[in-house]
Amino acid sequence: MIKNTKKAQKNNILSLEDVSISYGKFEAVKNIFCNFKKGDITSLIGPSGCGKSTVLRSLNRMNDLIPNCSLKGTVLFDGTNIYDKRVDPVEVRRRIGMVFQQPNPFPKSIYENIAFGARINGYVGDMDDLVELSLKKAALWSECKDKLNDSGYSLSGGQQQRLCIARTIAIEPEIILMDEPCSALDPISTLKIEETMHELKKNYTIIIVTHNMQQALRVSDMTAFFNAIEYEDGDGGKVGYLAEFNSTKKIFSSPKEKTTQEYISGKFG
Amino acid sequence: MEEKLALFKNRKRFGIEKNIDIIFKNTALVLSSFVAIILLGIVLVVFFQSFESFSRYGLKFLVTSEWNPVKDEYGAFTAIYGTLITSFLSLLITIPLGVGTAIFITEDFVPKVFREIIGSFVELLAAIPSVVLGLWAIFVMEPFFRAFFVFLHNFFGWVPLFSSEPTGRNSLLAILILVVMLLPIVTSIARDSLNQVPKKLRNASYGIGASRWKTIFSVILPAALSGIMAGVLLALGRAMGETMAVTMIIGNSNAFSWSLLSPGYTISSMLANQFGEADGSQVSSLFYAAFVLMILSLVVNIFAQWLVKKFSLKY
Amino acid sequence: MNSLFYQKNSSRNIGDKVFTSLSLICVVISILPLIFLVTYILIKGGAQITPELFTLEPNPPGDDLDAGGINPALIGTLIITTIASIIAIPVGVGGGIYLAEYSKGGPFSRFIRFGVNVLAGVPSIIAGVFIYALIVSTKILFGSMYSGLAGGMALSILMLPTVIKTTDEGLKLVPNELRYASLGVGASMYTTILKITLPSAFRSIATGVVLGIARAAGETAPLIFTALFSYYYITGFGDLFYEMGSLAVLIYNFALEPYDAQNKLAWAASFILVLSILSVNIFSRILAALTEKTKRV
Ligand SMILES: Nc1ncnc2c1ncn2[C@@H]1O[C@H](COP(=O)(O)OP(=O)(O)OP(=O)(O)O)[C@@H](O)[C@H]1O
Numbered sequence: 056m057i058k059n060t061k062k063a064q065k066n067n068i069l070s071l072e073d074v075s076i077s078y079g080k081f082e083a084v085k086n087i088f089c090n091f092k093k094g095d096i097t098s099l100i101g102p103s104g105c106g107k108s109t110v111l112r113s114l115n116r117m118n119d120l121i122p123n124c125s126l127k128g129t130v131l132f133d134g135t136n137i138y139d140k141r142v143d144p145v146e147v148r149r150r151i152g153m154v155f156q157q158p159n160p161f162p163k164s165i166y167e168n169i170a171f172g173a174r175i176n177g178y179v180g181d182m183d184d185l186v187e188l189s190l191k192k193a194a195l196w197s198e199c200k201d202k203l204n205d206s207g208y209s210l211s212g213g214q215q216q217r218l219c220i221a222r223t224i225a226i227e228p229e230i231i232l233m234d235e236p237c238s239a240l241d242p243i244s245t246l247k248i249e250e251t252m253h254e255l256k257k258n259y260t261i262i263i264v265t266h267n268m269q270q271a272l273r274v275s276d277m278t279a280f281f282n283a284i285e286y287e288d289g290d291g292g293k294v295g296y297l298a299e300f301n302s303t304k305k306i307f308s309s310p311k312e313k314t315t316q317e318y319i320s321g322k323f324g
Numbered sequence: 325m326e327e328k329l330a331l332f333k334n335r336k337r338f339g340i341e342k343n344i345d346i347i348f349k350n351t352a353l354v355l356s357s358f359v360a361i362i363l364l365g366i367v368l369v370v371f372f373q374s375f376e377s378f379s380r381y382g383l384k385f386l387v388t389s390e391w392n393p394v395k396d397e398y399g400a401f402t403a404i405y406g407t408l409i410t411s412f413l414s415l416l417i418t419i420p421l422g423v424g425t426a427i428f429i430t431e432d433f434v435p436k437v438f439r440e441i442i443g444s445f446v447e448l449l450a451a452i453p454s455v456v457l458g459l460w461a462i463f464v465m466e467p468f469f470r471a472f473f474v475f476l477h478n479f480f481g482w483v484p485l486f487s488s489e490p491t492g493r494n495s496l497l498a499i500l501i502l503v504v505m506l507l508p509i510v511t512s513i514a515r516d517s518l519n520q521v522p523k524k525l526r527n528a529s530y531g532i533g534a535s536r537w538k539t540i541f542s543v544i545l546p547a548a549l550s551g552i553m554a555g556v557l558l559a560l561g562r563a564m565g566e567t568m569a570v571t572m573i574i575g576n577s578n579a580f581s582w583s584l585l586s587p588g589y590t591i592s593s594m595l596a597n598q599f600g601e602a603d604g605s606q607v608s609s610l611f612y613a614a615f616v617l618m619i620l621s622l623v624v625n626i627f628a629q630w631l632v633k634k635f636s637l638k639y
Numbered sequence: 640m641n642s643l644f645y646q647k648n649s650s651r652n653i654g655d656k657v658f659t660s661l662s663l664i665c666v667v668i669s670i671l672p673l674i675f676l677v678t679y680i681l682i683k684g685g686a687q688i689t690p691e692l693f694t695l696e697p698n699p700p701g702d703d704l705d706a707g708g709i710n711p712a713l714i715g716t717l718i719i720t721t722i723a724s725i726i727a728i729p730v731g732v733g734g735g736i737y738l739a740e741y742s743k744g745g746p747f748s749r750f751i752r753f754g755v756n757v758l759a760g761v762p763s764i765i766a767g768v769f770i771y772a773l774i775v776s777t778k779i780l781f782g783s784m785y786s787g788l789a790g791g792m793a794l795s796i797l798m799l800p801t802v803i804k805t806t807d808e809g810l811k812l813v814p815n816e817l818r819y820a821s822l823g824v825g826a827s828m829y830t831t832i833l834k835i836t837l838p839s840a841f842r843s844i845a846t847g848v849v850l851g852i853a854r855a856a857g858e859t860a861p862l863i864f865t866a867l868f869s870y871y872y873i874t875g876f877g878d879l880f881y882e883m884g885s886l887a888v889l890i891y892n893f894a895l896e897p898y899d900a901q902n903k904l905a906w907a908a909s910f911i912l913v914l915s916i917l918s919v920n921i922f923s924r925i926l927a928a929l930t931e932k933t934k935r936v
Pocket residue numbers: 078083102103104105106107108109110121
């Protein structure tokens with residue numbers, strides 16, 4: 056029994072234990088328990104405003120950057136609570152990378168976009184190699200190998216997003232968080248990025264927020280369905296919670312909760 | 325994989341980097357508080373330097389106009405009156421001119437290019453140093469208005485403001501040069517406020533058949549009023565503190581006169597004129613005058629900021 | 640006669656015309672003297688420009704016809720504004736960084752922003768009075784009284800609010816996504832600011848700062864009893880601790896002299912001052928307009 060939990064813990068690279076997150080007085084999500092397994096791709100789905108981005112940002116302490124955002128509970132990464140006072144959030148972000156909803160390349164050359172993060176993370180190898188390798192992994196190499204010195208902004212939206220992915224994998228994080236990475240992209244770029252994710256799965260743990268059911272189905276092993284309910288005191292505000300968490304297959308074929316069923320079949324959201 | 329991670333063996337953020345981060349933040353914090361320190365320093369220093377004069381003359385200083393270093397008698401009424409009258413009257417002339425100009429360049433009377441040229445030209449003039457305006461006032465404006473001042477005195481001499489024989493340099497010239505200085509400020513702030521009035525307000529008014537000027541007077545100007553007011557107050561603060569151009573043209577006389585056609589004084593021109601050579605209790609009295617000027621401009625400025633804040637909340 | 644045709648004589652249309660003409664008159668009244676002013680300065684001042692002007696010392700006012708040059712004042716203006724910049728730019732940029740990047744809109748930053756606006760409204764002569772009391776009359780700078788250094792300090796007080804404000808506002812225009820990008824790859828806050836946000840805001844900050852410097856270069860009131868004036872060449876570093884001339888104070892002093900020769904020097908100095916300030920302004924405006932355009936594309 057004890058051995059079992061230990062084993063389970065070992066497999067869980069990241070676990071949320073009774074996490075509630077508030078913006079000032081407003082409680083956005085409440086009492087989340089959730090374990091992310093090493094090497095898995097996990098999708099976070101749910102209606103708009105239920106707190107998916109909020110939860111995702113809490114996993115590498117990006118929420119620290121939002122004024123008056125606070126978290127209760129523990130987020131265990133590698134056995135450490137990353138919200139412990141002694142933890143350096145910068146260190147956390149070096150090991151848990153993030154790709155944002157809107158592509159946000161640096162106003163620098165394509166090459167520098169990748170080299171910047173690597174240098175910061177104390178990379179000592181050959182930079183040209185790293186740039187090439189990362190761009191290849193992000194399926195962008197063939198499109199931009201001849202213009203590495205052009206500005207990152209000269210790329211198309213989809214290419215920019217893949218550049219951001221390349222930038223993130225260049226620093227070899229243990230976990231990659233992606234917040235609707237494809238929402239600004241056309242179907243072809245989306246497919247390319249999904250291919251990239253499949254490729255990345257071999258080495259990384261990925262947690263992705265998506266509004267696209269097909270995408271969740273295509274890429275992820277596990278799916279977490281978030282929902283929002285009105286406050287009990289009924290003043291109209293909504294608080295998010297984790298409604299169901301299971302393997303993607305189960306969630307989409309035989310969900311336990313009625314709301315999950317309704318959501319994935321498009322009845323609301 | 326393991327091998328690749330080895331390339332990141334320096335990933336850990338070492339103590340040095342953490343410390344730099346903390347030092348950087350705290351340095352920035354200290355630097356930003358300099359503003360408060362300087363502001364406080366100015367108020368305190370000027371207050372304490374004026375203390376001797378303050379305890380000696382008290383509030384009488386504000387209402388007497390004797391300024392006699394030989395007899396050690398000091399009263400700043402002439403300068404205070406001069407400061408107030410020149411700034412208020414110059415503003416009174418500037419407001420209609422500035423707002424009128426602002427209306428002209430925010431409405432589409434002439435093509436946009438011209439309006440932009442006029443607008444940026446007016447703004448450029450705000451960059452001309454006041455000492456240069458003073459020079460121009462001495463050598464160009466004064467001769468130009470000489471005959472007009474004589475005319476003013478001859479026909480309107482019964483008005484106290486024009487009751488004295490015009491002298492070469494006088495308060496009215498100071499007012500006129502202040503108008504030139506304030507115009508860019510009032511115009512550009514009025515223009516910005518007018519531009520901020522939502523388009524739909526204007527369209528609503530046109531939609532019910534109001535003419536252009538009816539719309540301007542009954543819809544646009546009222547909506548932009550608080551912004552314009554804030555601009556006017558900022559200009560007032562500037563006018564009260566303006567030194568060089570006024571000092572050069574106002575004539576610098578402490579003899580009190582109601583008439584704008586005789587030489588006058590403002591607090592700032594008195595400071596510019598006497599500070600370098602003053603000693604003894606004259607210095608303290610000058611600091612007292614400086615303190616009065618500072619309080620005046622602080623009050624006006626804070627009030628203007630309050631208006632700006634209120635105004636920006638509205639939209 | 641209820642027609643839709645434009646009725647020239649209806650009271651409404653006449654009223655509109657009257658007001659339109661009035662506003663046009665406002666424009667003319669405001670613009671004409673200004674045009675006249677600039678042309679006059681440029682023509683009258685430009686006529687006095689000679690090579691010697693830039694190399695000679697001014698002669699003390701007297702009946703002699705030759706007034707000399709404005710070399711010490713020109714160099715003095717450069718030195719005093721440089722000193723002011725050396726003080727105001729680091730303090731202002733640092734303070735602006737704190738306001739825009741660290742303070743999260745709390746009471747402290749609101750208080751400082753308020754203070755910046757108040758300081759911007761303090762009359763420039765008060766800055767001179769302050770430095771006089773603090774530095775000149777106390778002889779705190781190695782026993783020297785009036786000095787170029789004191790003048791530079793007084794000017795820096797006037798520059799400070801401009802620099803903080805442009806830094807604060809320039810940084811606030813940088814999209815947050817860029818900060819997240821940098822922090823998201825594990826950059827420290829200071830690296831993010833120095834390598835990402837400041838460079839992104841560099842142009843708007845630089846424009847504002849340069850305009851601030853240009854404005855300070857023409858300020859006179861803070862200098863007349865801090866730096867005072869000097870007729871003599873600036874020869875070395877030690878001169879920082881003595882009275883120092885400047886174009887602005889030269890104009891003030893010589894405009895009030897009864898001698899034509901000195902008046903002409905004042906015009907020449909005005910020409911140089913106005914020309915440089917206007918070109919800096921026009922240049923930065925053009926630059927700003929150009930960047931605006933490229934951004935929109
Ligand atoms: N910076 C913020 N400040 C205050 N409230 C916020 C902030 N960000 C999000 N919220 C609130 O927290 C709740 C959850 O927001 P969040 O962005 O996490 O939702 P989401 O599930 O990602 O929605 P979407 O699918 O639209 O991206 C919302 O009610 C939102 O209004």
